[in-house]
Amino acid sequence: MGQAATQPRTDWHLKENAREHHTSKFSSEELIVRRGQAFTITFNGTERPEQNLIFIAETGPKPSKATKTLATFDISSTVSKEGWSAVLQSSSSSSVSISISSPHNAVIGRYRLSVQSGSSSPHNLGTFVLLFNPWSSGDDVFMPNKAECEEYVLEEFGIIFAGNKNHINSFGWNFGQFQGDILNICLSIMDRSLYYRQDPLTDVAHRHDPRYLGRVLSAMVNANDDQGVVLGNWSGKYEGGKNPTSWTGSGEILQSWKKSGFRPVKYGQCWVFAAVLTTVLRCLGIPTRTITNFSSAHDADGNLRVDEFYDADGNHLERGADSVWNFHVWNESWFTRNDLGPSYSGWQVLDATPQEESGGIYQCGPTSRHAVKEGEVELDYDGPFVFAEVNADCMYWNYDSATGKKTLIFSKSTEIGASISTKAVGRDDRVDVTRDYKYEEGSAKEREIFKKARKKLGLEDKFDPTAPKQEEVEQKPDISGKFKVAGSLEVGKDVNLLLVLENLQSDAKTVHVNMTAWSTLYTRRRVNQIWKDSISVTLAPKEEKQFPIKIKYPEYQQQLTTDKTIQVTALCHVEDGMQVLVKRNITLDNPAIDIQVLGEAKVNKEVFVEVTFTNPIDEEMKDCMLQVEGSDLLQGILELRIPPLKASEKSSTKFKLIPSEAGPKHLLVNFSCDKFADIKTFKMVNVIN
Structure with missing residues (x-):
């Protein structure tokens, strides 16, 4: 065995460890585990394993014990509560099996693992990736409800709500956090942030904290400041890139960012930023969901009011920086707020859409949702902005451009923040979470909280048009x-x-x-x-x-x-x-598309799908294209050209799927042509073994 002693061969027990750590969906040859939980490895080349073996786990550019990016630990009889530990499982003359545990608050990321025996120099065993662990009660992201863990960490399909408060519609999204190279891309997003570039050692040392990482990643998903992932564009003109409405999943966006040499992908709007952030955070193990707020205020001057101006003809004028969007999509992530105290833990608002700077760069959150509801706008981070998004007062002004005079037409305190929506756990339904953000509109309690928030911002003495004089x-x-x-x-x-x-x-x-x-x-x-x-x-x-x-x-x-x-x-x-x-x-609603699965969907068996669409207008439709994607149903994105469609003509397109995994899966379809852009629908496909 003299040869083996020079270079240990490591068996990472990929399948068993992945099953125990809820990481089986990653398609990786590298071990991916969650912190605060034991994993087993076997290696050979140590002749007498019981003889003072020392393990070294390190991450980041200059690992050190002080920053908790370096741990050395020997074999002990029990798992350590505080630090890293190794417990001997079994040993023979040629190999040894060890159970390694990391602490609940370990820095996440890619680790190098080596072992040293006696006074010889360390042997490199290889690398593994450590993620957050929502299944473990000691972790800051611990989520006691297992069904919620499945939805907010493991589910690759999402539904994003859009439209307006009188007419809510929705479309599917493929988060694809377990696809091919996505985990590596997520790790490289962290290493390209401004925080890392300014001070890599401190940045990596903070990666044990979901609050810190959530903020860093909310900045990195948009391209402002830091050449991040997606470039926003609200001009209505999208030359040189893709129309934000045409994306159907995050995978294509993240892969494009990497392939282009980390140049921002063109173009995104709020739901694209929120969906990509969901992918990145779920991939790293932080439970995350998308939230849609209807009649969402963008309060640029921080007075918890939005001003809208109209001319004498009733035209809505572009004056001032305040605005109200038909809808706006952001994220909620689940973790404890050790900085604020237990009542502020749970769902935290993160917003990757570049709207206002926070701490000098375009980032937003994490804002405790509970703090927003209670008007505690002085707490970290960005409370006033999020509070205004869901509960600002609306002021409508008549503006005379000739004289520059503005006259208040009326004000309304119940206009902003309606039907705040997210996808249900385990179902394709909408859940209304408005009451988690504010007390009932128009109630005395809601007005009391609004006044409290204004008072905390030092605004209580200013002119209040909602108070009758x-x-x-x-x-x-x-x-x-x-x-x-x-x-x-x-x-x-x-x-x-x-x-x-x-x-x-x-x-x-x-x-x-x-x-x-x-x-x-x-x-x-x-x-x-x-x-x-x-x-x-x-x-x-x-x-x-x-x-x-x-x-x-x-x-x-x-x-x-x-x-x-x-x-x-x-x-x-x-x-x-x-x-x-x-x-x-x-x-306006798009015309309908119909998806039929022709037969039973089984793992590794072909099944055909038919998509039908009828031209609803009196003109020919040209440049018709069908785009299809779905995790565990298709590799990548399928693009199918469709011949032109005359008025009232029906088109029917067939293609095949080969599902790779059993369970409820979602197929996303996007149809576009010269008359209609991005008609989207999705279909749940139940795959059996």
Whole structure:
């Protein structure tokens, strides 16, 4: 055995260790384990194993005991509670099996493991990757509920909610955190952060802390400041890259980032940043989910108010940096907040969309969700920004560009933060978590928390238009108005609405109404004017009248953005009375796609899938393309060209899957052509052995 003594051969027991550590889904030749839990290795080449073997585990550029990036430990009879330890399992004349345990708060990342026997120089046993361990009660990311662990760490399929608060829609996303090279890419994201570049030793030493890593990764997923993963683009023009709506999974984005030599991938918007961050954090073992907030405020000046400006024609003006988005997607990650105390542990908000700087760079969070609900906006990190996203007050102003004068039309405290949504655990359903972010809108408790938050920010003495002053009490609007939807809202069909106006007074009122419709992005930024009209109407006392509005498909077809959103406003000038603003944000639905699995889906057996689509418009559709992906169903992304489709013509496309693993899997389909961008759907495929 003289030869073997020079170079031990290591058996990492990949299958058994992976099963014990919930890492079986990684496709890796390298050992991947979770901290605070034992794993077994066997190596040969030590003739007398019981003789003072010393193990060395090290990570990072200059490992040291002081930074806990270097551990040396010998064989002991029991597992250490505090540090690394090795317990002898069995030994023979040629090999030895050892059970190695890391502490619950070990630095995560790639480790080098070596062994030293007596005074000889250390033998390198190889490398392994250590991850967070939500299954272990000592870990900061411990999640007691096993079903939640499965969903928020191991599930590769997600549903992202979008649309607007009156009309919520959703699409599937393939997180793909266990695909090919994704773990290595996640490790290299950490090594490319500004924190690491400025001080690699301190950065690596902090990698035991999910709070620290969550913040670092929220900065690295966007490309601002640090050449991170995805470049944001909200212009409506996406030359030189991909339209954010066209992505169906994180794998393609992360692989592209690596392949391009770590140049930012073009382009992303909020759900892309949130989905990629979900992938990275789940991959590293931090339980994470995506959250969608409808009517989400972007409060640029930190006063917990958003100001919106309109001209006399009812056009929404781009003034000031505040905005309200139809929806905004961020993340929640689960971990303890040792810095804030036990009541602030649990779900933490992280937001990788570059909106406002925090500590000089574009990062956001982790903000304790509980702190947001209780108005504790002074706690780390970025509390005021997240609080405003879900609970700012909305101020609507009439702005006269000639005089520069602005007049408050009205203010509303119940507009922001509606139907806050996430995917259910183990089901493809929507769960509403609004009550976890704030008390019921309009309740005394909610207003009390809002005032408390303003007070903590030193804002309580400023002008508060929501508090009635004596002279303003009489000033109530004479009429009320709303837009009602008449019929379906579908791309390719006319949009039919009703403007409903009601006289609230006991004398007749004459009203001049200026109406406009603009195509917008989901951030409500106006792109193209589609339609305008004006009417004058006299309403008898207490009378209600309805005015039909039709926006024809040819009028909006060329003007629509890929977000398929239209903002309709009516500014009502009441003679001798207050102005009334009526507005509605409309999201149009795409036509339907149908997916059929033709037969039984079995592991390693071919099964055919048929995707059908009917052209709903009176014009030919060209440049048709079908994109399909799904973890454990397909390798990579399948792209299929489809011949042009005449008006009302139906297309049917067949392709085959060879599932690689049993269980409920999701197939994601994205259809696009010159008339419709990114019609998405997904289908659950139950794969049996």
